[in-house]
Amino acid sequence: MTSAVPAQTSLPRHVAIIMDGNGRWAKKRHLPRAAGHVAGVAAVRNVVRAAIDIGLENLTLYAFSSENWKRPRTEVNHLMGLFRSYFCEDVNELVERNVRMRIIGSRDRVAIDIRTMIEDCERRTAANTGCNVTFAFDYGAQEEIAAAARAVAEEVRRGELDPARITPAVFAARLLTSELPDPDLIIRTSGERRLSNFLLWQAAYAELLFVDTLWPDFSRAQFIEALNTFSHRERRFGALAPEAVA
Ligand code: FPP
Numbered sequence: 164m165t166s167a168v169p170a171q172t173s174l175p176r177h178v179a180i181i182m183d184g185n186g187r188w189a190k191k192r193h194l195p196r197a198a199g200h201v202a203g204v205a206a207v208r209n210v211v212r213a214a215i216d217i218g219l220e221n222l223t224l225y226a227f228s229s230e231n232w233k234r235p236r237t238e239v240n241h242l243m244g245l246f247r248s249y250f251c252e253d254v255n256e257l258v259e260r261n262v263r264m265r266i267i268g269s270r271d272r273v274a275i276d277i278r279t280m281i282e283d284c285e286r287r288t289a290a291n292t293g294c295n296v297t298f299a300f301d302y303g304a305q306e307e308i309a310a311a312a313r314a315v316a317e318e319v320r321r322g323e324l325d326p327a328r329i330t331p332a333v334f335a336a337r338l339l340t341s342e343l344p345d346p347d348l349i350i351r352t353s354g355e356r357r358l359s360n361f362l363l364w365q366a367a368y369a370e371l372l373f374v375d376t377l378w379p380d381f382s383r384a385q386f387i388e389a390l391n392t393f394s395h396r397e398r399r400f401g402a403l404a405p406e407a408v409a
Contacts, residue, residue: 168217168387173394175347177221179369180210181361184353184377191377197241202379204245208253213383214294215260217390221295221343225361229269229303243277246300250280254287261293267339268302295343302339304363311337340365348393352378370396 182203189199207224214222226246232239257264266281273281281300314337318324324333335341345365349358354375358366372389374381397404 167391169390169394171218174217174219174390175370175393177223177344177346177348178214178219178390179223179225179346179349179362179365181225181349181351181359182207182378182381183351183355185379187353188377188379196238199379200238200242200245204249206379206381207249209383210381210386211253211257211262211296213386214296215262217387219294221297221346223267223297223299223340223343223346223362225302225359226298226300227268227302228299228360229301229306230360232272232301243274247277247280250277250284254284257284257296258287258291261291262288263291263293263295264288265295265297265342266300267297267307268300269306270301273301297340297343299361303360304358305360307339308364335364338364345369347398348372348389350374350389352376352381368398368400370398 185199185203186196187199188202189196192198207226210224211222227242231242234242254264264284266285270278270281311334315324315329315334319326340362345367346362346369349362349366349369350372351357352374354373356373358371362369370393372392374385374389376385
């Protein structure tokens with residue numbers, strides 16, 4: 164497998180990653196789970212920098228799911244501390260590197276200071292035109308879809324939308340990802356083969372890639388390898404491959 168960067172033309176437009184395996188990475192080393200999350204942040208930095216260097220248009224990272232609140236309070240607090248540091252310390256680099264940063268998810272449950280940081284990151288990078296880096300943070304796809312359904316229903320009730328005109332595109336415009344193309348490639352680390360409530364609508368035609376590497380070990384080279392694997396996948400979007408057409 165080559166670790167050369169695939170040609171610009173064969174790059175996916177949008178890569179989304181389910182970062183999994185921090186806890187197991189720590190356990191293998193007889194370290195507390197918190198150490199796995201700390202190492203996970205370093206992997207986030209590596210992958211974000213690689214995406215920028217390669218010229219990827221869109222990178223979305225599943226940082227904290229709406230179900231992750233069910234974890235022990237100490238772990239949630241530690242993760243929130245890591246998000247605080249990341250949003251506060253890395254934003255300058257992202258601004259300088261022309262990254263547009265977005266956060267998708269519910270903003271009602273996070274601490275007010277984190278919400279302010281998120282808004283600050285989004286505001287400071289809003290005019291940037293390079294890589295779109297999106298963090299799914301307190302995100303759940305079912306909640307997102309239900310909220311879009313509520314928005315559509317409200318518009319119908321107000322007489323602003325004719326139900327006959329509700330198409331997939333009209334619906335997708337009410338999702339949190341309305342400004343992003345659908346992911347072409349979804350990577351999940353740690354050997355688990357699930358989407359875990361991540362981008363369920365948007366994943367309709369995504370290529371799925373499950374790798375055994377635990378997230379803290381997911382390196383720039385492995386990211387490039389994943390992009391190479393993608394460039395060899397045949398995508399048909401429900402149609403036939405050209406050679407199958409008589
Ligand atoms: C899954 O590992 C990972 C998470 C629940 C959180 C992801 C968080 C990070 C990568 C670090 C912080 C990120 C940013 C953007 C600052 P797990 O704990 O479920 O691992 P396990 O399945 O092995 O227990």
